[in-house]
Amino acid sequence: MNSELTMPTKLSFKSNKVMVNGDVMRAAIFARFMVAEVQTELTEKYYLIFYKNALIYGDQLDKVEKGSFIDKVLNEGIILDQKHPLLPVFIPVTALVIPAKNKLFNHLQRNYSLLEIPCIAASLDSFFPPEQLAKPIENIFFHYRRNGSFSNAYQSIHLLSGLSPSLEKISDLLHSREYSSYSRFYATSSISEIQKRTPYLQSSIAL
Template identity: 25%
Template sequence: MRKHQLTVYNRQQPIKLKAERVVFYLQGEIIEAVNRKNEEFYLFFYKNRFLTAAKTTKLRRACFIEKAFKSGIVFDGSHPIVSKLLSSNAPCHIIGFDILLKKLNSHYSPHEKSFILTFFESFISKKKLLQEMISIFYDFRRNGQLFHAYQITQIIKEFAPDHNLVKQLTNDVAYQKYAIMYEEKSEELFTKDLLYAEKLYYYEKENLHYFHNYIQLVENQSRWISAIALWIWQVSNQPTKQNYQSLIERLNEQFDDVENIYILEKVSKQIPKFIPIQQDLFQLYVEINDMDKLFRLMKQKEFQLNDKQVQLIGDRLAKTNWEKNSSPLDMETMDALLKPISKEFPDKAEPILTNFVISLLKTKELNEVKNWLKQSQGSYDNFSIYKKVKQMVQLENELDEMQTLGELYFDLKLYDRAIECFSWEMEMKPQDPKPVQWLSKTYREMGMPEESEAYRKHSNTL
C-alpha cells in the first residue's frame, strides 16, 4: 500500500499532505505528514477525535510528540489504521489557539483540557499553556475541590516538573492524602482519575491484568481504532491464539480483506513462526486470488498445507492464467505446491503442471524444464507432460525429427516454436507438402489467415 494522501484545511484553503507515520500514545494519536515541499505537519487527535493540525520546523526536546513516537505504538503512513482515523474525522481544519481553547472547553473536562494542552508545547509557548492549567487548578481549589485540583498538579508535574506550583504542593498538608493515594496506586484512583488509570495501564500493558483493563476502558469509550492498535501490539508481543482471535474479530468488523492482509502481513513479519496468522493469510490470498503472495507464503519453512488447503490451492492453480500472472514464475515454489497436490489429487495436478510447463517453455529452454521436472524425485514421472518434454529434448538435436518436434510444440500451443520446426523441415525437404500444410494450420490457429492461405496454396503445388 502507498502512504495515505490526506487534506487539511487552513482558512478553507486545502493543504495536500502525505502521511509518514502515526502513533497511538496514552489518549492521544498523532499523524506525522509532509507536503510537497517536504514541510512537516502534525495532526493531533484525542481519543480518536481530531483536534487540529500544525506545521513545524523544529520540535522541542522531550515534548509530547517526541515522547509519543519514542514510547507509543507506531505504524507507518500506509497502514490502513491511518485511513480509518482520518475518514472518521474528515474534514480536518487547522484552528488557532483561541478557537482550540473554546473547543476544549466545550467538549472536554478541565482535566482532559489540561492534558490535551501538553500536546502543543512545540507550537504554543509553554508559559501560555501553563497559565491555562494553573487557572484550572485555582478554580478547583477556590471551590474546595482539592482532589480535582491535585489531579491537575499531576498533569503539570509531568509537563513541567520544576514548576514552583509542583514544589509548593510537595509539602502541603492539605494534599498529603492524595499524594499517598497516587504513591500507593490506590484502587480508588482507577475510577476517580481515568487519565491516571489509562497512563498506568499504558505503561504496564505487558501485565495481562492491566492490559485487559486497558482494553475494557478503551472499548467502553468506543475508541475502536485505539483498541485495534492495542491488540496489534499485544499479538506482536504475546502471540497466543486467544490474543490473535481477539484481534481478528475486531479486524473483521472494521477492515476489508485487502486491508486485513496488509495488517496481518505487518504483524507476521514480527512473529514469523506464528502459524495461525499464516493460515489466515493463506485463506485471504486464496480468496482474492493473489497467487504471487500465496507462493511467497509457501516458501516459509514453518508453513505446512493441510488436506483442505491442498485441495483449495489445487482448484485455484487450475484456474490460473500463467501468461497473465504478474510475477515471474518460481519453479521451486510451484514444485513445493504441486507435490502435495499430485500425491492427494493427481487428476488435478496434471493439468496444472501441463499449463505451467507450457508457460515455462515460452521463456526457458527445453532441457532446463526437463531437468526441473526430473529433480522432483519421481513426483511427475507418470505425467504425460513429463514424458512429452523428455521426448522433445531427445528430438531437439535430431535434424530429421523437426516435423515431429513441431507437432509436439503445436499440441502444446507453442506456435512460434512449432513454426521454427516446420520451417526448418520445409527447408530440409522442399518437395514434402507435410511441413507446409502444418505451417498453414499453425498460422490459422494463430489468427493469421493471410499467411495460412499462402502456405495452403503453396502446399497444393507440391
C-alpha cells in the same frame, strides 16, 4: 502483499485558511491521543494531535523538541508507519480544519471537561509557550481548590506534569501541605490502585 495496502495514506486539512494536502508518514497512538506526522509535496512536515479521534491542533514544525509531548508519544506510543495496513483506519478521510490558535482554548472549554483540558493542554507544548499553557491549567486548579475539590485540583496538575515533562514547573503548586496526602498516594501506590481511585487517569497512565 496487496499493493493497495502500501499506497500512501492521504490527509487534507485547512491551516490558516490554506488547504494543505500531504501523505501521512507515521502515526503514534498513546492513551487517548494520536499524533500524525504529515509531509506535504513541498516536504514540509506538519504534526497533528488528535484526542479521542477528534483533531485538537496541528502546525508545521521544523523539528520535534526532545522532551516535548510529541517526542514522548513518538518514542513511547504505538507506531503505525506509512506502510502499516491499519494506518488508514485511524486517519480521517474527510478534510479537517485546524482550529485558530487564538480561539483554541475557548473551543476546549466548550467541548471538554475541566479534567480533560489539562490533559489536552499538555499535548500542545510544541505549539504554545509554557506560560500560555499554564494559565488555563492554573485557572482550573484554583477553581477546584476554591470549591474544596482538592483531589481534582491535584489531578489537574498531576496530569499535566506527568504527560508533558517540559511543563513540570507547574508542579510547584502541589508542594503545599494540603496536597501531601495526594502526593504520597501517587508516589507510593501501584498503577492498579491509582486506577481504582481515579479511573479518569487510567488511559493516561499506561498504554
